[in-house]
Amino acid sequence: xPYTAEISRINPTxxxxxxxxxxxxxxxxxxxxxxxxxxxxxxxxxxxxxNLCLKCARAEGVRDFFHVGLIGYGGRVTSAFGGALxxxxxxxxxxVADNPIRVDTRVTKSDDGAGGVRERKVKFPIWFESRPTGxxxxxxxxxxxxxxxxxxxxxxxACFPPAVINITDGDATDGDPLPVAEKLQxxxxxxxxxxxxxxxxxxxxLPPVTYPADETGLPDAFARRLFRMSxxxxxxxxxxxxxxxxxxxxxxxxxxxxxxxxxxxxFLDVGTRLAQGGRV
Amino acid sequence: xxxxxxxxxxxxxxxTAAEYEDAWAVGRGGTRFAVADxxxxxxxxxxxxxxxxxxxxAARRPWDDDDWLSRPRQAWAREVDGFDLPWYGEIKxxxxxxxxxxxxxxRQPTPDRPGRWRATAVGDSCLVVVPASGPLRxxxxxxxxxxxxxxPLLGSRPGGGPRPAESRGRCxxxxxFLLMTDALAEWFLRRWEEQQRPEVEIARLLAGxxxxxxxxxxxxxxxxxxxxxxxxxxxxxxxxxxxxxxxx
Numbered sequence: 001x002p003y004t005a006e007i008s009r010i011n012p013t014x015x016x017x018x019x020x021x022x023x024x025x026x027x028x029x030x031x032x033x034x035x036x037x038x039x040x041x042x043x044x045x046x047x048x049x050x051n052l053c054l055k056c057a058r059a060e061g062v063r064d065f066f067h068v069g070l071i072g073y074g075g076r077v078t079s080a081f082g083g084a085l086x087x088x089x090x091x092x093x094x095x096v097a098d099n100p101i102r103v104d105t106r107v108t109k110s111d112d113g114a115g116g117v118r119e120r121k122v123k124f125p126i127w128f129e130s131r132p133t134g135x136x137x138x139x140x141x142x143x144x145x146x147x148x149x150x151x152x153x154x155x156x157x158a159c160f161p162p163a164v165i166n167i168t169d170g171d172a173t174d175g176d177p178l179p180v181a182e183k184l185q186x187x188x189x190x191x192x193x194x195x196x197x198x199x200x201x202x203x204x205x206l207p208p209v210t211y212p213a214d215e216t217g218l219p220d221a222f223a224r225r226l227f228r229m230s231x232x233x234x235x236x237x238x239x240x241x242x243x244x245x246x247x248x249x250x251x252x253x254x255x256x257x258x259x260x261x262x263x264x265x266x267f268l269d270v271g272t273r274l275a276q277g278g279r280v
Numbered sequence: 281x282x283x284x285x286x287x288x289x290x291x292x293x294x295x296t297a298a299e300y301e302d303a304w305a306v307g308r309g310g311t312r313f314a315v316a317d318x319x320x321x322x323x324x325x326x327x328x329x330x331x332x333x334x335x336x337x338a339a340r341r342p343w344d345d346d347d348w349l350s351r352p353r354q355a356w357a358r359e360v361d362g363f364d365l366p367w368y369g370e371i372k373x374x375x376x377x378x379x380x381x382x383x384x385x386x387r388q389p390t391p392d393r394p395g396r397w398r399a400t401a402v403g404d405s406c407l408v409v410v411p412a413s414g415p416l417r418x419x420x421x422x423x424x425x426x427x428x429x430x431x432p433l434l435g436s437r438p439g440g441g442p443r444p445a446e447s448r449g450r451c452x453x454x455x456x457f458l459l460m461t462d463a464l465a466e467w468f469l470r471r472w473e474e475q476q477r478p479e480v481e482i483a484r485l486l487a488g489x490x491x492x493x494x495x496x497x498x499x500x501x502x503x504x505x506x507x508x509x510x511x512x513x514x515x516x517x518x519x520x521x522x523x524x525x526x527x528x
Contacts, residue, residue, distance in 0.1 A: 006508060008294055050368075057368045058299075059324050103367050123367045 002192030003234035005160040007065050014067045014090060014152045014162035015052075015272060017045060018141045020201075021074030024169055025132040029261045030205040037169055037201045038130035040261045045070070045128050048268050053097040053125075062094040069148055070127070073141035075134030082129060089148050100125035138172035142180045149187050149194060161188065163195040165254075165271045166229075167264070169202070171222045181229035195231045197254030199267045208263045211241055211252040223257050230255035233270075240273035282310030283386065285516045286486055288493045293501060293508050302461050302512040303329035303379075307337030312385050315405050315512050317461040319378040319433055323369070324360050328377030328436045331355050336383040343400060346441065349434070356436040376437035380405045381444075382459055386451055386516065395451030400444045403431040406465035407447075410479045410517075412454025416472065420445040424470035427462055456517035458482065463509035467500060486519045 007013050025038040032040065049068070056062045067090040072080035079087050083101035104124045109117050145164050152162060164184060187194045200223070202208070209217060211233065215224050230253040233241060242248045244266050256267045291300035301318035303326065314333040318325025331352035339348035360373055380403025389395035399407050401420040404427055409417040421427065432442035458479075460468060471478035485496055500506035 010294060053368050054372060055321060057372060058320065059326075059369075060299075062368065097368055098366065100367075123371060125367055 003161060003236065005158060005189070005191035007160050009063050009065065011159055012065050012067055012092075012156065013160040014069065014149065014156075016069035016071065016090075016145045016148060016162065016164045017080075018138070018145060018164065018166040018168075019045065019070065019072050019080055019128070019130075020136060020138070020168035020170070021072040021080070021130060021132050022134060022136040022170060022173075023074070023132050025074075025130065025201075027169075027203045029201065030203050032261050035261060036130075036132075037203065038132045041167055041201070041264065042128050042130040044261075044265045044268050046124065046126050047265075048272060049096060049127050050125055052093060052272065056093050057097065062097040064092040064094050066093045067091065067152060068093060068096055069145065071141050071144055072131075073137045074132055077137050077140040077144055080128055082127065085127070090152060096127065100127050101129065102126050135173040136168065136170050137174040138166070138168060138177045139175045139180045142166070142177055142184055146180070146184045146187065149184070153187060153189055153194075157189055158191065159189045161192045161194050163197065163271060165268065166196070166198045167268075168198070168200060168226075171225075176225075178225050178228055185231060192234075193231070195234070195254065196229060197267075197271045198226045198230045199255075199259050199264055200226055200257045201264060202258040202260065204258065206258045208259045209255075209257040210259075210263060210267070211238075211248050212255060212257075213249040213251045213253065218257065226257065227253060227255055237270055237273050241270045244270065283388065283516050284518065285310065285313070285514065286519075287512070287514050288485065288490060289512045290494055290497055290510070292510050293498070295510075299326075300510050301326040301329060302510040303333040304459070304512055304514045305330075305333035305337040306514075307334075308385075311387065312337040312383070313457075313459060313514055313516055314381065314383045315459045315461055315514050316382070317380040317403065317405050317510065317512075319380075321372075322378040322433075323372040323375065323436075324356070324377050325379060327359060328352075328356050329379040331436075332379055332381050332434060336381060342383065343398065343446065349441075350438070353436055353438055374437075376435045378433035378435050379403070380431055380462070381434055382407055384457060384459060384516075386457065389451060389453060395453075395455075396448065397451045397457065398446070398448045400446050402434050402442050402444045404428075404462040404465065406460050406462070406469075408458040408460065408465075408468060408479070409449060410456040410458065412452055416479060417449065418465075418469060418472075419447040421465060421469065424466050424473055427466045431462070454518060456483075456515065456519070459512075459514040459516070461510060461512045463507045464511050464513055467504060467506045471504075482513070482515070483519055486515050 070080040084099040106124045303316045314336040316329035316333040318329035335352035342348045382401045382405035384399045386397045407419045468478045
């Protein structure tokens with residue numbers, strides 16, 4: 001049965017995030033005037049990487065269950081890691097954990113249980129800082145992910161299939177991304193094909209389309225193209241998505257269109273549930 | 281005369297002995313027993329599981345309330361709060377360690393009165409009572425399908441926590457009590473549901489040399505869908521007579 005391989009230190013898997021850094025990402029999410037799409041995505045990605053590090057952390061250190069890639073595409077296509085990880089393609093999670101650009105301290109507020117508010121200082125490591133500029137060379141980003149995964153799969157042929165999560169607010173400007181994405185989806189480990197998920201971010205106040213099983217209801221050719229570029233959710237991730245949403249149809253794809261900030265955060269969480277659904 | 285007891289344990293395949301995060305303890309003159317399973321993603325889970333199991337077997341009346349938890353919680357904090365940790369260790373330490381706990385007290389039968397046992401559990405470590413005669417009984421998990429990835433857990437930081445499940449029963453001469461952490465318990469209940477008599481296989485294992493246990497586990501993981509995890513078996517009471525053939 002596919003998508004059942006154990007994720008371990010000797011059999012790690014890989015997560016690659018493709019992050020649109022085109023200039024339109026400077027615009028806000030619908031209904032979030034003070035939060036640009038770029039900053040919202042950066043925050044969500046940093047939080048996700050933090051949770052992944054915590055998931056893999058043990059008393060003696062962080063165990064390399066995952067290798068992580070972060071590719072930004074805007075003025076150019078390049079690794080989006082900064083600081084000591086600048087320029088690196090796939091980074092073992094232990095090195096991610098030990099090398100944030102910096103560790104911010106943020107104040108969180110929560111109910112103190114007595115009708116008041118409790119403030120706590122929490123550490124918030126930063127690995128990704130958005131720098132939107134230029135157009136949308138999505139094909140170049142997908143091709144770079146393909147190159148990284150070819151190498152990873154040669155080294156780890158029995159891994160749990162890697163996942164590529166593409167976050168974009170617009171169509172590619174460097175060609176048709178569908179054949180490039182299909183070539184990526186044709187890569188596979190012995191446990192199944194590489195997973196490709198797509199999140200489209202919107203600055204329009206429209207209801208998001210989440211995890212559709214077919215193209216019905218998608219508004220235009222761009223949305224249909226992103227749908228075709230998206231893999232069906234494996235059972236484990238479909239179950240995780242159902243925990244957040246009321247209905248995930250069979251054959252649902254890992255795809256969300258017109259996502260606002262909240263839908264984006266939830267999508268990223270589901271997309272990386274392969275880290276959380278099983279015991280690593 | 282105290283009941284005989286024996287422990288078989290093994291870390292998850294691919295982990296070292298130092299990375300074993302289950303724990304077991306015997307106390308109060310061989311009348312109190314416990315196994316605990318530290319949650320791998322929590323902070324210093326093996327330490328917490330050990331402190332929890334040891335505190336349970338030492339506590340006077342752990343069933344009355346949860347005051348007995350304050351001692352292992354303070355011991356855990358004393359041990360880990362002084363460590364210099366990276367940012368991820370600090371965040372985890374603030375949240376605390378977490379573990380399942382299965383505790384058992386046994387009063388043996390005497391000519392004047394019947395024996396009794398009393399068990400408490402948080403999480404999915406399981407007790408299986410193999411009586412000298414009559415059906416097996418499991419607690420707190422009744423069916424193999426009930427095992428999942430998020431059992432209730434006891435935390436090492438003060439405040440709150442799940443309410444323990446409790447069970448009691450009669451203890452007769454010849455009864456055997458098996459305390460197991462979840463990977464072994466899931467296998468046992470599944471084999472029981474398939475009418476494969478896992479208690480006979482466990483009895484053979486207990487009668488054999490302890491060095492046979494890792495090989496037996498390896499075969500179970502290869503052949504029987506036995507989940508790869510730390511394994512602990514604390515067996516109390518007599519081991520039934522077995523044939524000369526070794527465990528499969």
